[in-house]
Amino acid sequence: MKKNIRTIIIAAVILIVLVLLAIPKLKSSEDKTMAAGNGAAGPLPVRAHITKYEVLDNKVLTTGTVLANEEVELKSEALGKITNIFFREGSYVKAGDLLVKINDADLQAQLQSAKSRLKLQEDTEYRQKQLLEKEAISQEDYDMTANQLQVNQAEVELISTN
Numbered sequence: 772m773k774k775n776i777r778t779i780i781i782a783a784v785i786l787i788v789l790v791l792l793a794i795p796k797l798k799s800s801e802d803k804t805m806a807a808g809n810g811a812a813g814p815l816p817v818r819a820h821i822t823k824y825e826v827l828d829n830k831v832l833t834t835g836t837v838l839a840n841e842e843v844e845l846k847s848e849a850l851g852k853i854t855n856i857f858f859r860e861g862s863y864v865k866a867g868d869l870l871v872k873i874n875d876a877d878l879q880a881q882l883q884s885a886k887s888r889l890k891l892q893e894d895t896e897y898r899q900k901q902l903l904e905k906e907a908i909s910q911e912d913y914d915m916t917a918n919q920l921q922v923n924q925a926e927v928e929l930i931s932t933n
Contacts, residue, residue, distance in 0.1 A: 849873060882930045889923040896920045 851873035858870050896916050903913045 847873060878930060885927045885930055889927050892920045892923045
């Protein structure tokens with residue numbers, strides 16, 4: 772009989788411990804159901820905004836720097852003042868198109884001077900060649916004149932390429 776009483780006491784103690792452990796769990800689940808089901812907690816505050824139809828502008832006002840997607844930097848090989856521009860901004864150009872004209876009055880003057888010297892040298896060479904055929908001048912004099920003619924031709928070509 773002692774054994775039965777002892778088993779009953781142990782079972783009762785275990786049952787009391789389990790009930791004590793289950794009480795906080797039951798209370799927390801009751802609080803949750805009360806809050807969800809309009810219990811004693813009261814109404815929940817709600818914010819609402821009534822919308823109306825209006826036109827939206829796609830404008831953004833900001834400060835900053837705008838960079839182009841593509842850009843080209845033009846640099847001239849020769850210095851001078853630009854007198855004419857042969858393209859429009861944003862237009863397409865082909866390779867070899869004339870884009871700008873630089874004031875080349877000084878080059879034109881140099882070219883004209885070189886052409887005049889060339890013409891004079893051609894006349895001199897022609898006369899010297901006739902004199903050489905008559906053996907009135909030496910071969911050396913004629914060679915110097917022919918050489919000077921080649922120098923003047925090269926000078927005209929050099930100025931023309933600029």
